[in-house]
Amino acid sequence: MTVIERPKVLFFDINETTLDMNAVKTAIADTLGNNADLVPVWFAQLLHHSLVDCATNQYHDFSEIGAASLAMVAHSQGMTLSMEEAKSAISGPMTSLPAHDDVTEGLTRLKQAGYTLVAFSNSAEAGLNKQLHQAGIRQHFDAVLSVSTMKRYKPFPDVYQWAVETMGVDTHESMMVAAHGWDVSGAKAAGLQTAFIERPGKMMYPLGLTPDLSVSDFLALASALNA
DSSP, X not given: OOOSSOOSEEEEOOBTTTBOOHHHHHHHHHHTTSOGGGHHHHHHHHHXXXXXXXXXXXXXXXXXXXXXXXXXXXXXXXXXXXXXXXXXXXXXXXXXXXXXXXXXXXXXXXXXXXXXXEEEESSOHHHHHHHHHHTTOGGGOXXXXXXXXXXXXXXXXXXXXXXXXXXXXXXXXEEEEESOHHHHHHHHHTTOEEEEEOOTTOOOOTTSOOOSEEESSHHHHHHHTTO
């Protein structure tokens, strides 16, 4: 796969794509009776109900939906978990995640090559900035965009359109970088170029839109973009 034209702006998904989520996964598993098999169930519920919010013209912060989803998964296992308990289980680990080992060097190379780098996440703005500062990578990004401004979640096309307009570029001059097939497909449908990061256990949605690039990590992305 080749990039049609050199993008000007690279938009990076944060959770799992840029930051290592293992601490959150461990916390979720511990809360659900040390059952790691329920972690992907929780994440699927989180994504599902973010879309339910959009479909019903509601908006709750991603962390709130995450807590609600955790309470629901706990209930399915015969456990009772209050919203406060669910929020407490998630909030600490979520704001202290490390970046993947390849991220700092990859972002540095891309920045030096002249790309504009943007953090673009479904996470709420305050938590997102805290995550990036805690991981020690905030300085690599020229801008930080949260869907909390739009009160609508990726992968809806108008969210990607808002992001590129905010950065003053067209969709074809932009590239969405993500380890989630749904994010890549959403961005591709909105007209952006896309790069899928092949984090362990992640694969593109087989029925989704094909990314322009599919690479192992940020270093491979930098090489593919001649950085």
